[in-house]
Amino acid sequence: MQQKLAAEFIGTLWLVLGGCGSAVLAAAFPEVGIGLHGVSLAFGLTVLTMAYAIGHVSGCHLNPAVTLGLVAGGRFPASEAVPYIVAQVAGAIVAAAILYVIASGKAGFSLSAGFAANGFGDLSPGKYGFASAFVIEVVMTFFFLFVILGATHGKAPAGFAPIAIGLCLTLIHLISIPVTNTSVNPARSTSQALFAGGGYLAQLWMFWVAPIAGGVLGGIVYRIIAPNDAPAITGTDRPRA
Numbered sequence: 697m698q699q700k701l702a703a704e705f706i707g708t709l710w711l712v713l714g715g716c717g718s719a720v721l722a723a724a725f726p727e728v729g730i731g732l733h734g735v736s737l738a739f740g741l742t743v744l745t746m747a748y749a750i751g752h753v754s755g756c757h758l759n760p761a762v763t764l765g766l767v768a769g770g771r772f773p774a775s776e777a778v779p780y781i782v783a784q785v786a787g788a789i790v791a792a793a794i795l796y797v798i799a800s801g802k803a804g805f806s807l808s809a810g811f812a813a814n815g816f817g818d819l820s821p822g823k824y825g826f827a828s829a830f831v832i833e834v835v836m837t838f839f840f841l842f843v844i845l846g847a848t849h850g851k852a853p854a855g856f857a858p859i860a861i862g863l864c865l866t867l868i869h870l871i872s873i874p875v876t877n878t879s880v881n882p883a884r885s886t887s888q889a890l891f892a893g894g895g896y897l898a899q900l901w902m903f904w905v906a907p908i909a910g911g912v913l914g915g916i917v918y919r920i921i922a923p924n925d926a927p928a929i930t931g932t933d934r935p936r937a
Contacts, residue, residue, distance in 0.1 A: 708787035736869035744862025761911035768915030833906035841914030
């Protein structure tokens with residue numbers, strides 16, 4: 697278990713540092729900014745690379761909503777969910793701290809820009825309201841779990857799951873960044889809100905409730921559609937997400 701938790705800590709640290717780091721440091725950089733497309737790809741690449749690196753160790757969840765969705769889908773033991781989630785949140789917070797140290801070294805840096813935190817209403821990049829934000833977080837996380845469970849199914853092509861999962865997360869960001877700055881991951885939302893503070897911290901509850909609801913629903917629905925897949929927990933040769 698110690699190795700699994702260490703892997704989840706490091707993997708989630710990489711996801712937040714790579715994904716949120718691209719948003720804070722590179723998205724609007726003069727002349728060569730990577731923009732929405734680049735940030736979306738960065739999030740996908742963090743999951744893809746870590747799935748190959750630690751999928752065989754911990755299953756590479758990197759996300760409380762994924763962990764609980766896998767529990768609902770019968771792929772992960774409920775008894776290990778809480779330690780996984782604690783490791784994920786801790787890794788995300790450390791990543792945000794590293795990112796803050798780097799970003800604050802630039803003249804004029806201010807947390808008032810949001811620090812890649814998630815929000816709705818006035819804190820939404822496109823000023824989308826609560827209902828829009830809640831629905832998109834539930835739906836996007838639902839499909840994320842659906843793809844994860846399908847790509848790691850016993851009858852799926854072996855070795856390709858990280859690619860499908862990474863591209864799915866990229867697509868999710870391409871769709872939903874304008875609405876909520878894309879969460880689908882309570883750990884990622886928590887780390888940035890702790891530094892951005894204010895309204896972002898006040899709205900954080902929604903970025904736990906909606907992704908977890910979507911993840912659990914995705915796990916349940918996929919389990920109904922493909923009930924014959926042998927349950928698989930962590931440390932197998934099939935990376936998760």
